[in-house]
Amino acid sequence: MEQPASGAEPAGAAGGDAAETLDRPLPDGVRRRVVALVSDAFGGLTVTELPAQLRQYARFAPNRRAKFAGNAMAAALESDPVFRQRIGERIGQAQPELAAALESGSPPAAADPVDVAAAAYVLRPPGWVKLVAAAGEEAQRADAERADEENRRELERLREELAAARSLTKTETERLRTELDTARKETETLHRKLRSALSDVKRGEAALRRTHAESEALRAESAAQVSAAESETRRIRARLAEAESAVESSRRAAREGRSVEDMRLRLLLDTVLESAQGLRRELALPPAASRPADTVDAVEPGRMSPKDVAARALSDMDPALLDQLLALPQAHLIVDGYNVTKTGYPTMPLEKQRLRLLGGLAMLAAQSGAEMTCVFDGAELVAPVLLAPPRGVRVLFSKPGVTADELIRQLVRAEPPGRPVVVASTDREVADGVAKAGARPVASALLLKRLSRV
Numbered sequence: 001m002e003q004p005a006s007g008a009e010p011a012g013a014a015g016g017d018a019a020e021t022l023d024r025p026l027p028d029g030v031r032r033r034v035v036a037l038v039s040d041a042f043g044g045l046t047v048t049e050l051p052a053q054l055r056q057y058a059r060f061a062p063n064r065r066a067k068f069a070g071n072a073m074a075a076a077l078e079s080d081p082v083f084r085q086r087i088g089e090r091i092g093q094a095q096p097e098l099a100a101a102l103e104s105g106s107p108p109a110a111a112d113p114v115d116v117a118a119a120a121y122v123l124r125p126p127g128w129v130k131l132v133a134a135a136g137e138e139a140q141r142a143d144a145e146r147a148d149e150e151n152r153r154e155l156e157r158l159r160e161e162l163a164a165a166r167s168l169t170k171t172e173t174e175r176l177r178t179e180l181d182t183a184r185k186e187t188e189t190l191h192r193k194l195r196s197a198l199s200d201v202k203r204g205e206a207a208l209r210r211t212h213a214e215s216e217a218l219r220a221e222s223a224a225q226v227s228a229a230e231s232e233t234r235r236i237r238a239r240l241a242e243a244e245s246a247v248e249s250s251r252r253a254a255r256e257g258r259s260v261e262d263m264r265l266r267l268l269l270d271t272v273l274e275s276a277q278g279l280r281r282e283l284a285l286p287p288a289a290s291r292p293a294d295t296v297d298a299v300e301p302g303r304m305s306p307k308d309v310a311a312r313a314l315s316d317m318d319p320a321l322l323d324q325l326l327a328l329p330q331a332h333l334i335v336d337g338y339n340v341t342k343t344g345y346p347t348m349p350l351e352k353q354r355l356r357l358l359g360g361l362a363m364l365a366a367q368s369g370a371e372m373t374c375v376f377d378g379a380e381l382v383a384p385v386l387l388a389p390p391r392g393v394r395v396l397f398s399k400p401g402v403t404a405d406e407l408i409r410q411l412v413r414a415e416p417p418g419r420p421v422v423v424a425s426t427d428r429e430v431a432d433g434v435a436k437a438g439a440r441p442v443a444s445a446l447l448l449k450r451l452s453r454v
Contacts, residue, residue: 021129027140030132031074033118038073039066041090051076051083077122088123099123107131236276243272319450322442326368328420334411334434335361336404336425337376340444343426358390360451365392373411377404405430412437 039062047058053072057065065073077084092099098107098116102125107116113134120128247265314321326333341353348356358374365372371394378397389395398407408423412434415421421439424447425431431441 027117027132029114029143030117030121033114034077034121035066035070035073036062037091037118037122038077038087039063039070041087041094044090045086049083049086051080054083084122084124091119091122095119102128102131236272239272243269316443317446317449319446319453322422322446322450323368325420325422325440325442326364326370331368331370331420331422332415333364333370333372334408334421334423334439335372335374335447336408336423336427336430336444337374338404339425339427339430340447343444344448354387357451358393358395361393362390364451375404375407375411378402405433409433409437412439415439 047055050058054076057068057072060068077087088099098119102116102120102123107120117132117134120131314324325331335357337354337357338350341348341350341357345353345356354376361372361374364370372392373394373396375396375398378399387395396407396411398404405427408425408430412421412423415438417438421434423430423434423439423441424444425441426444434441
């Protein structure tokens with residue numbers, strides 16, 4: 001039914017096609033726009049109006065049709081004038097103003113050159129080749145301008161990146177230079193320290209050699225003195241034996257001439273005494289410096305005891321009092337553990353009470369250097385305690401049937417008389433008991449005040 005119309009193409013159009021042909025390939029932008037126009041107009045045609053090679057794409061959507069049938073539609077548009085005429089009619093219906101302007105030979109100046117070229121390529125009005133060529137040149141010029149703009153933007157971006165890289169390189173170079181200077185200074189310092197250490201090592205080695213030499217000399221001198229003393233002892237023993245023999249002889253001969261023998265015996269005794277004095281001078285024995293009375297343990301005048309510290313005008317709750325007590329030589333601090341923890345932080349669980357107190361005592365032991373013993377009542381335990389005592393603190397639990405108070409009194413009695421022992425407990429019975437044993441009791445609150453400053 002449509003076939004006669006397809007064969008009745010206007011003569012002018014046919015003549016125009018024969019007269020005007022493209023001498024170069026269709027520009028890409030124009031070709032894409034032509035395919036889009038054909039794809040849009042494609043849906044307004046029946047299957048019988050389509051060329052045979054395009055009928056399989058009749059049910060495709062316009063975008064899929066343009067994607068998969070673009071080359072086939074372009075080829076059919078170029079080779080099938082009837083199909084091109086039908087597409088041109090659809091374009092004329094969709095864009096009547098543009099189609100009329102092209103037929104009159106005066107395309108709108110404000111229209112997109114690519115749209116004008118695509119419509120001209122389909123409608124084929126007189127001069128359509130020039131429109132297509134002009135659109136191609138315009139598209140090429142626009143592409144060139146876009147490329148130039150993109151190149152310019154890329155150049156600007158590269159320049160900015162180069163400037164940033166230069167700035168970063170400068171900053172990094174300055175940082176590395178600073179680090180290098182610092183490293184050089186540290187190296188010089190280490191070299192100086194190394195030279196000083198080597199010098200100290202050399203001096204130490206020299207001193208060690210001198211000490212070894214002096215030790216060898218002293219050892220040799222001592223050996224010589226011992227040998228001389230042994231020889232003198234043997235000589236004295238021999239003379240003593242002779243003296244004893246002479247005494248015995250004199251006793252036997254006393255009846256015969258006692259006066260002569262007494263004279264000889266006195267002479268022999270004087271000789272022995274003089275030999276002993278000579279031996280003392282030769283051995284350079286010093287006079288005895290100690291006396292038996294020095295071995296008796298007692299408090300000498302001028303020596304400080306724990307009780308003397310209390311007389312220094314300090315309050316019983318002044319932490320400085322505990323510092324002075326712990327500063328005494330060989331001081332020993334015994335702490336009534338639960339008495340202190342339940343005074344300071346009674347609401348905490350027993351395990352956390354123990355850990356908090358032991359942590360403070362460890363720091364106090366490190367500061368004062370005094371011996372620390374913390375005693376806890378074993379009756380408070382429901383199971384064995386897995387506890388690693390902190391450094392410098394001895395942790396003890398009383399045995400079943402023995403209270404912590406009794407264990408504290410045992411510890412105080414175990415100390416030798418005269419050693420400074422301080423017991424931290426608010427229990428009056430404990431304080432009185434350890435005071436009788438010679439220890440210095442302090443309140444638990446005083447220890448808590450001191451631990452709060454650790």
